[in-house]
Amino acid sequence: MKRILITGGAGFLGSHLCDRFIKEGYHVIAMDNLITGDLRNIEHLFKLENFEFYHHDVSKFIHVPGELDYILHFASPASPIDYLKIPIQTLKVGSLGIHNCLGLARVKKARVLIASTSEVYGDPLVHPQTEDYWGNVNPVGPRGVYDEAKRFQEAMTMAYHTYHGVETRIVRIFNTYGPRMRLNDGRVLPAFIGQALRGEDLTIFGDGSQTRSFCYVDDLVEGIYRLLHSDYAQPVNIGNPNEITIADFAEEIIKLTGTDQKVIYKDLPKDDPKQRKPDITRAKEILKWEPKVDRAEGLKTTYAYFKEFSKERLYDEAKHREF
Numbered sequence: 654m655k656r657i658l659i660t661g662g663a664g665f666l667g668s669h670l671c672d673r674f675i676k677e678g679y680h681v682i683a684m685d686n687l688i689t690g691d692l693r694n695i696e697h698l699f700k701l702e703n704f705e706f707y708h709h710d711v712s713k714f715i716h717v718p719g720e721l722d723y724i725l726h727f728a729s730p731a732s733p734i735d736y737l738k739i740p741i742q743t744l745k746v747g748s749l750g751i752h753n754c755l756g757l758a759r760v761k762k763a764r765v766l767i768a769s770t771s772e773v774y775g776d777p778l779v780h781p782q783t784e785d786y787w788g789n790v791n792p793v794g795p796r797g798v799y800d801e802a803k804r805f806q807e808a809m810t811m812a813y814h815t816y817h818g819v820e821t822r823i824v825r826i827f828n829t830y831g832p833r834m835r836l837n838d839g840r841v842l843p844a845f846i847g848q849a850l851r852g853e854d855l856t857i858f859g860d861g862s863q864t865r866s867f868c869y870v871d872d873l874v875e876g877i878y879r880l881l882h883s884d885y886a887q888p889v890n891i892g893n894p895n896e897i898t899i900a901d902f903a904e905e906i907i908k909l910t911g912t913d914q915k916v917i918y919k920d921l922p923k924d925d926p927k928q929r930k931p932d933i934t935r936a937k938e939i940l941k942w943e944p945k946v947d948r949a950e951g952l953k954t955t956y957a958y959f960k961e962f963s964k965e966r967l968y969d970e971a972k973h974r975e976f
Contacts, residue, residue, distance in 0.1 A: 654703065656680045656721050658763075660711045660754065661728035663690030665833045666768065666826075666870065670725060671695055673874050675704060682717060685728065686710040688742065689735050694833050711750040712742070721761040723881060726754045727768045729802070733922070734839030740798040747802025748809070755813040755821075764820040766881045767810050769888060771827040771929055772800045781896075781930035784825065784888045794924040807888065814886055822880050827892025827931045831870030831951065832958035841865060845903060846959050849910040859921030861900030866930045868893035869951035872944040879940040892931035893944040909952055 657674050661667040662683025667690065674681050675698060683695055684707040698704040709715070711728045729746045730736040736743040751767060758765045774782045775790035790800045807823055814821040834840070836847040848855050868891070876891035897905075903916050936942045 654678065654680045655723065656682065656719065657723040657725065658682045658684060658717055658721055658757075659725045659727060660684045660750070661690060661726075661768075662706070663687060663692055663695050664727065664731075665694070665831075665835070666829065666873070667725075667727045668694035668833055669831070669870050669874050670727065670877065671698060671704070673878060675701065677878075679703070681705070682707060684709050684711060684715070688739065689730050689732075689835075689838075691833075691835075711753060712745040713749075713753070715753045715757050717757065717761075721757070721763045724754050724758050724763050724765045725768070725877075725881070726751055726765065726806075729768070730799070731770070732835075732838035732840050733796070734837070736799040737795060743798045744802050747806045751806045751809050755809065755819060758819050759813065759817055764822070764881070765810065765813075766822040766824060766877065767806055769803050769807050769823050769825045770799075771825055771890070771892065771931065772796070772926075773804050773807065773825065774926075775800055776924055776926045777928055780928045781894060781932040782890065783932040784890055784935055791924050795922070796924045811886075821886055822883070823886075823888040824877055824880055825888050825890045825931075826873065827868055827890065828865050828929060829868045829870055829873045829892070831955055834955070836959060836962070841899060841902070842867065842955070843959070845906040846910065846956060849906055849912045849914060850959065850963050852912070852914070854915045854917045855903045855906065857899055857903055857916055857918050858925065859899070860918065861903070861916075862898055863921070863925070863927045864896045864898050864929060865902065866893050866896045867948055867951070868944055869946035869948075872946050876936060876940060876942045879942050883940055885939050889935050889939065890931040890933055891936055891942070892933065893948070894931055894933055895944075895948060896930040897948075905948075905952070909956055
């Protein structure tokens with residue numbers, strides 16, 4: 654049985670990866686310090702013999718006994734609310750964290766796949782974004798702690814690949830959504846749905862003309878799985894190139910939720926990207942991958958999850974008040 658370590662395993666993407674590799678017959682070791690992760694995302698796996706959980710900060714020395722075949726480094730705050738609140742931890746997990754993972758991979762002779770992001774492109778001057786584009790990032794702006802952590806992470810990974818011969822893979826993840834996202838994480842999709850569920854007006858930052866491209870989590874996981882088992886070491890964009898403006902997306906959410914909220918506009922945050930659309934030519938050619946889940950279908954599933962989650966949270970708060 655192959656053994657895989659997934660850092661950030663209790664997070665949104667990490668927990669879905671745990672599910673996928675359990676399904677594929679792997680022994681999965683999830684590691685998370687739970688700063689942004691949630692044990693509820695993986696509690697269904699605790700009863701399994703081929704699943705382990707380590708409550709540990711990957712920025713500190715990592716020890717995993719026994720053989721290890723693969724490492725997926727997905728530990729990192731990933732939303733503006735998180736990385737603006739804990740900027741030092743964000744930088745550390747992208748520097749010390751990846752250094753620890755790569756060192757462990759070298760010792761264990763394991764293959765490493767790191768979660769990079771479309772944020773390495775910053776506010777892009779090239780559209781759509783190809784892997785050959787170097788980006789337009791402000792290193793000292795508010796988003797720099799996340800953007801530069803990911804860029805450093807890529808550089809460190811390639812250094813270990815080049816100079817130590819470690820088998821490495823780099824996935825650049827574009828906007829992804831699905832069950833287990835947090836309603837309060839500040840990203841546009843959960844923010845819109847959260848406001849709709851609470852009966853609040855939907856808030857658009859900027860004039861709404863900026864664009865995003867939303868990929869359903871199952872499609873992303875499939876792309877990551879294929880990349881891990883490929884022979885390709887250069888970065889690969891994984892995302893859905895179906896681009897939509899934020900204003901049009903807000904209207905989709907209003908229609909989906911059946912609410913009659915208005916849309917209000919506020920100032921665009923500094924360095925917020927105006928355009929975001931992946932060029933997935935490389936993924937198509939090398940991985941034979943492209944997204945399959947239509948946005949309407951994915952949003953329906955995600956909204957159903959958020960509605961149920963909101964009911965559970967209200968129930969938990971009511972029980973707490975009883976005591």
